Amino acid sequence: MSSLVMSMTISLDGYATGPGVSMENAMGIGGEALHEWLFDGDETDKAVGESLSAGIGACIVGRVMHDLGIPHWGDVPFPMPTVVLTHEELPDRPMTSGTFTYVSGIKPALARARELAGDQDVLLMGGPGVIRQYLSTGLVDELRLSIAHLLLGDGRRLFEGIGNPPPRFEAVSSRSSRLATHLVLRTVR
């Protein structure tokens, strides 16, 4: 079965956004600095950024990320089918390079994304709340975690109150640039 791959950038103090996330400020106060590696990084960062969607056939995003992201993306976030996790029943929404499909429940959303991905993997983009739900159920196979070399001091943490016993991971690879350390971790089962 294809893997469920989580991708997220956090600060050294574990924040996936700054405080005060809003429609006007999707990353929260100071949170844009988390993605400096993605937009202003070196060759290592560029290679990581380009590989984010490698081997991926479909995405899952939460409803909040979908609503905050559409004005920025103007499209699906990656050129592939994208499942949106929401309790609201909505018709498919075709965009330029893929279609948003709206599904309720994390397991049905994953099953639908796997169908859409064919023999490729499924990328869980976020937000943090959605990733926490998948991590808590042990459904995440791989973490592509970028740790930006800064402290935000406040905001929304990615890993908060997850699992008892909490999941364990092994490193597949790690690379650092000046701005961030990029880890690939696999869940140990």
Add this chain to the structure above:
Amino acid sequence: MSSLVMSMTISLDGYATGPGVSMENAMGIGGEALHEWLFDGDETDKAVGESLSAGIGACIVGRVMHDLGIPHWGDVPFPMPTVVLTHEELPDRPMTSGTFTYVSGIKPALARARELAGDQDVLLMGGPGVIRQYLSTGLVDELRLSIAHLLLGDGRRLFEGIGNPPPRFEAVSSRSSRLATHLVLRTVR
């Protein structure tokens, strides 16, 4: 002037100990797993462990770490002079391979450790509360941060409520083993 170097292992969710730290359980519930890399690691982990005190001429530890650590160490934590941060006035305590010196206040403790270190660097061992105090004042030059590839879910976080604006860092090096990623970061001033 010699650098102030912080050394600490945290989990992916940022905890430096598990919950319920006590004299009987210095790392808290589940917290021993943080140091698996140090005691049961591979060649990379061993090299990092052996380099923890490289170039270091004196240590600083908090009073809690001192009290919890002495039954385990039976000595100073590394074979060098060790400054203990405490409000209590206590006489020097010579041990087998170094002497504990008791100083009140983080700046006087650093000044004393620098004197004792000569032209070598000063290692800030912890605990987390003491490291937070030094980070908040911007006095830490280098972070030797090991991130164990696991989630603890609860405990005491290393980076909690630090600085406004929070400090930024650049990577000097990063190495991963199966169990942990080892970062060396320098404060950007």
